[in-house]
Amino acid sequence: MLEKFVKKTTFTSHQDFIDNYEIIVPEQFNFAYDVVDAWAETDPQKRALCWTNDKGAHRDLTFGELRTLSDKTASFFQSLGIGKGDMVMLILKRSIEFWQTILALHKIGAVAIPATHLLTDKDIVYRNNAAGIKAIVATDDQNLIDHVNLAMPKSPSVEHRIFVGETLPEGWISFHQGVENAVSFIKPDKSNSNKDIMILYFTSGTTGQPKMVIHDFTYPLGHITTAKYWHNLHENSIHLTVADTGWAKAVWGKLYGQWIAGACVFVYDFEGRFIPDDMLRMISTYKVTSFCAPPTIFRFLIREDLGKYDLSSLEYCTTAGEALNPSVFESFYEKTGIKMMEAFGQTETAPTIITFPWIEPKPGSMGVPNPLYKMDLLTWDGRSAEDGEQGEIVFYTDEKRPLSLFMGYYRDKELTEQVYADHVYHTGDMAWRDEDGYYWFVGRTDDVIKSSGYRIGPFEVESAVMTHPAVVECAITGVPDEIRGQVIKATIVLAAEYKTQAGDALAAEIQEHVKNVTAPYKYPRVIEFVNELPKTISGKIRRVEIREKSK
Numbered sequence: 001m002l003e004k005f006v007k008k009t010t011f012t013s014h015q016d017f018i019d020n021y022e023i024i025v026p027e028q029f030n031f032a033y034d035v036v037d038a039w040a041e042t043d044p045q046k047r048a049l050c051w052t053n054d055k056g057a058h059r060d061l062t063f064g065e066l067r068t069l070s071d072k073t074a075s076f077f078q079s080l081g082i083g084k085g086d087m088v089m090l091i092l093k094r095s096i097e098f099w100q101t102i103l104a105l106h107k108i109g110a111v112a113i114p115a116t117h118l119l120t121d122k123d124i125v126y127r128n129n130a131a132g133i134k135a136i137v138a139t140d141d142q143n144l145i146d147h148v149n150l151a152m153p154k155s156p157s158v159e160h161r162i163f164v165g166e167t168l169p170e171g172w173i174s175f176h177q178g179v180e181n182a183v184s185f186i187k188p189d190k191s192n193s194n195k196d197i198m199i200l201y202f203t204s205g206t207t208g209q210p211k212m213v214i215h216d217f218t219y220p221l222g223h224i225t226t227a228k229y230w231h232n233l234h235e236n237s238i239h240l241t242v243a244d245t246g247w248a249k250a251v252w253g254k255l256y257g258q259w260i261a262g263a264c265v266f267v268y269d270f271e272g273r274f275i276p277d278d279m280l281r282m283i284s285t286y287k288v289t290s291f292c293a294p295p296t297i298f299r300f301l302i303r304e305d306l307g308k309y310d311l312s313s314l315e316y317c318t319t320a321g322e323a324l325n326p327s328v329f330e331s332f333y334e335k336t337g338i339k340m341m342e343a344f345g346q347t348e349t350a351p352t353i354i355t356f357p358w359i360e361p362k363p364g365s366m367g368v369p370n371p372l373y374k375m376d377l378l379t380w381d382g383r384s385a386e387d388g389e390q391g392e393i394v395f396y397t398d399e400k401r402p403l404s405l406f407m408g409y410y411r412d413k414e415l416t417e418q419v420y421a422d423h424v425y426h427t428g429d430m431a432w433r434d435e436d437g438y439y440w441f442v443g444r445t446d447d448v449i450k451s452s453g454y455r456i457g458p459f460e461v462e463s464a465v466m467t468h469p470a471v472v473e474c475a476i477t478g479v480p481d482e483i484r485g486q487v488i489k490a491t492i493v494l495a496a497e498y499k500t501q502a503g504d505a506l507a508a509e510i511q512e513h514v515k516n517v518t519a520p521y522k523y524p525r526v527i528e529f530v531n532e533l534p535k536t537i538s539g540k541i542r543r544v545e546i547r548e549k550s551k
Helices: 014-020 031-042 063-079 097-108 121-131 142-154 175-180 219-229 248-253 256-260 276-285 295-301 326-336 413-419 458-466 496-501 504-517 543-550
Strands: 047-053 058-062 087-091 111-114 135-139 160-164 197-203 211-216 238-241 264-269 290-292 316-319 341-344 365-369 374-378 391-396 424-433 439-444 449-451 454-456 471-481 485-494 526-530
Touching (some): 031 097, 058 063, 063 097, 087 121, 121 142, 295 326, 374 424, 449 471, 454 458, 458 471, 458 485, 471 543, 504 526
Parallel strands (some): 087 135, 111 197, 316 341
Antiparallel strands (some): 197 211, 365 439, 374 391, 471 485
């Protein structure tokens, strides 16, 4: 399958990859037809999905079964008048129906809008009206159903509420009954062009209302890089990405690139909080070979006795979603012998900076540029940054628009042009490059602290603070100071065994620790111990909220 879309699949060096990596884009590409149905044609019994949940249920789906299920689901949607260009919001957690549903929407050219089950009725009203959502497909969660129902009087565009569950709520349509009774699917003459909108994500920004990121039908092809050249997958891989289907990371790691590469996607569907022991047992029981999670997950895993679990199947581990603290990398490597391979990207892109399998990872570095993207670091005065100099990550599209770069922000030309104009996309993320060409995350442009003439990225201080054994989570912000302009503040969540020690003595100990592991001027002059950090609905730290409280 991979050979259909990549001119050359194996490379002898990174330079060979830069020079010769090229993705073939069909004239009318549709992931559901050209990948899933193609697998079903050539190898219908090939396992595509291995699903289990925290109640002990387990189900495998082959590509042949997915073709049949997605066809029936597409026919069901057509019977409701849902077709090309219609907006359909999917609030399905990690339920198995997500995969057949998103494939069905691709087949009829409708726009899939994955969303989290944590939305309130106000969140849902905003999304319904901002995107003009026509139908909502929701899982069996009473709190979620209540919020959707409360949103309906203020959501005139929504024509259908489709329920995935057993006891049908009033005013809803049964998903399973609709799929079961569906007539034979008739493929549209032209379900899409490459430039049509395929998927829309509401980003959970740290300020303001969520933005609507739209991607076209070629978007899955950019994730060949994700699966094959970051996750390092092959046709016998069993890959687990820890992500709810409401977030873009799910299609990064649980769908597009993985199935193009021929890997099996492993899904652990659990309710409530992440429990490290359960995740480790899943990896052991189901012989997961490839694991991807944000650094926060790895921070919890390394606190477990990993010797209790059979992790012998695990070949490769990757991380993204937030910057990786070097101390976490070192501890995981010491316990497992596996080097975590980091990458950087946004909802607006595929991975753009990657630690590729053939390069040696540097703990805490994001890696090197994805050759599909023409990248630069721009300084505050608009120059290309030199080695060791901080700059904003930008991408140039004057020569070629890279695969998986977003089309813009839906229905918001002004907002789009603020970040993407004159063939330059400004990510809003700061980094620096070392002498070997590796890139290191600094922080969002708005988060950089200006103190006594220094520009200090929050991440480098957070990394230093995180090496203290008392610290589980940390957020670095700047607080106003008459003399220095700003001083560094650390807002810290302590490990359970240290919570009783919260106070001036521990704060002073952490400050001295930071002075010893990084430049002394970067130490936090203000330390606050808290029970939890304020976060967005997607789990990103809301430094803006911490800054507001510090004024």
